Amino acid sequence: MTLEDKRYRLPGEKLQGLIRDARARTLALISDLEDEQLEVPHRPDVNPPRWELGHVAFFFEVFFLRELGRAGSILPNGDAMYDSFHVAHGTRWALPLPDRKGTLAYMDNVLEEVTARLDGGETSARETYLAMLCTLHEDMHGEAFTYTRQTLAYPAPEWEPAPAPAGSGSFEGDVEIPGGRFMLGANDDAPFLFDNEMWAHPVDIDTFRMARAPVTNEAFAAFVDDGGYRRREWWSLEGWIAREESGREHPAYWVGDDNGWRVRQFDQVVPLPLHAPVIHVSWFEAEAYCNWAGRRLPTEAEWEMAASAEPGSDRKRRYPWGDAGPTPNLANLDSQRLGVVDVAAFAEGDSAFGCRQMLGNVWEWTASAFYPFLGYIVDYPYREYSAPWFGYQKVLKGGAWATRSRLANITYRNFFLPHRTDVLAGFRTCAK
Numbered sequence: 008m009t010l011e012d013k014r015y016r017l018p019g020e021k022l023q024g025l026i027r028d029a030r031a032r033t034l035a036l037i038s039d040l041e042d043e044q045l046e047v048p049h050r051p052d053v054n055p056p057r058w059e060l061g062h063v064a065f066f067f068e069v070f071f072l073r074e075l076g077r078a079g080s081i082l083p084n085g086d087a088m089y090d091s092f093h094v095a096h097g098t099r100w101a102l103p104l105p106d107r108k109g110t111l112a113y114m115d116n117v118l119e120e121v122t123a124r125l126d127g128g129e130t131s132a133r134e135t136y137l138a139m140l141c142t143l144h145e146d147m148h149g150e151a152f153t154y155t156r157q158t159l160a161y162p163a164p165e166w167e168p169a170p171a172p173a174g175s176g177s178f179e180g181d182v183e184i185p186g187g188r189f190m191l192g193a194n195d196d197a198p199f200l201f202d203n204e205m206w207a208h209p210v211d212i213d214t215f216r217m218a219r220a221p222v223t224n225e226a227f228a229a230f231v232d233d234g235g236y237r238r239r240e241w242w243s244l245e246g247w248i249a250r251e252e253s254g255r256e257h258p259a260y261w262v263g264d265d266n267g268w269r270v271r272q273f274d275q276v277v278p279l280p281l282h283a284p285v286i287h288v289s290w291f292e293a294e295a296y297c298n299w300a301g302r303r304l305p306t307e308a309e310w311e312m313a314a315s316a317e318p319g320s321d322r323k324r325r326y327p328w329g330d331a332g333p334t335p336n337l338a339n340l341d342s343q344r345l346g347v348v349d350v351a352a353f354a355e356g357d358s359a360f361g362c363r364q365m366l367g368n369v370w371e372w373t374a375s376a377f378y379p380f381l382g383y384i385v386d387y388p389y390r391e392y393s394a395p396w397f398g399y400q401k402v403l404k405g406g407a408w409a410t411r412s413r414l415a416n417i418t419y420r421n422f423f424l425p426h427r428t429d430v431l432a433g434f435r436t437c438a439k
Contacts, residue, residue, distance in 0.1 A: 019125035065089035174352035178220035186214035220350035221284035246291030290425035302436035307375035327358035338367030369433035407431035
């Protein structure tokens with residue numbers, strides 16, 4: 008299926024609104040930061056924020072304006088500065104980037120051209136796809152700006168969080184998911200797809216038992232307090248090497264003292280919320296916990312089946328609760344609450360099998376390595392999105408509290424290296 012074959016089209020006015028919304032969120036995430044806070048020291052787990060701002064605008068220039076016929080660059084040397092696949096991560100601190108004012112001006116210039124291109128009401132399927140690709144790409148970087156603020160101990164973003172949702176406490180126990188043939192991946196009737204979601208294909212899954220909720224801080228603290236980070240038997244070789252390199256004996260932002268565990272949330276150290284899901288843990292940490300607890304991580308196929316299948320039916324839901332999109336009462340998304348909430352919250356968002364919070368709150372590591380689905384073909388723009396990363400990253404599913412609701416759905420596949428602890432990731436377990 009080519010872009011021209013896609014039936015999905017949105018009016019230009021709707022696309023303009025989505026694009027402006029993504030840009031407003033990006034700017035809100037850096038508006039309170041001083042210039043020096045955009046000039047962070049070189050480190051492997053973040054991008055220079057000023058570079059990242061220019062990059063999100065550059066992406067619109069390349070994958071929207073140029074794909075639709077624009078000749079030449081808006082910013083001289085833009086390609087040499089902002090093309091993430093030709094500008095190595097370690098060199099981004101030494102580039103002759105525009106200053107803050109110049110970067111914001113470049114962003115405005117690109118935005119003006121993009122929205123002008125969408126004037127006139129009707130759009131083609133190609134224009135819709137490219138606009139959505141660029142908007143969702145900016146949403147991803149908005150989430151990255153959010154956890155960069157956490158990494159660098161900056162204050163929380165400056166907006167008022169929504170009230171705490173109904174439902175608190177833990178949500179223990181397993182549900183049984185009947186085995187059978189399941190269609191893993193996305194169908195061609197989805198409104199927007201990334202290349203790695205294509206296409207739905209049959210997989211055979213044995214009956215399994217999955218936790219109703221993600222692992223909580225309280226449960227993970229039991230592993231830590233039992234010496235889990237010091238006991239080699241729970242760790243794979245690669246995981247143990249990563250643990251020794253980190254020098255940590257607890258999750259990345261936990262702080263231990265005489266009063267027990269606390270956690271740094273942005274620039275504040277607060278009591279550890281026991282019934283919230285553990286977050287900012289690596290795949291290796293999740294694997295070690297599972298070994299200690301006598302559990303295992305779900306495969307990607309198991310996770311997707313538990314989230315989307317309906318008992319006794321071949322029907323597959325787009326969201327755990329059905330086909331209607333996320334709303335604030337169904338999932339913790341869109342940075343509504345500026346952090347995680349208890350795992351018992353959002354009962355209305357349960358899957359058909361009774362699994363809770365399979366969208367929002369925390370990304371969930373799966374046991375599966377990130378590989379293409381059968382029949383994967385690189386025939387869409389942004390060929391570098393998936394193909395360079397196949398084979399050595401791990402699949403995450405579900406979305407986190409800072410993920411935009413327009414991005415989160417059951418077939419969406421996130422992927423990161425297994426040692427990463429900066430991303431908003433937790434996990435749930437299955438019985439062995």
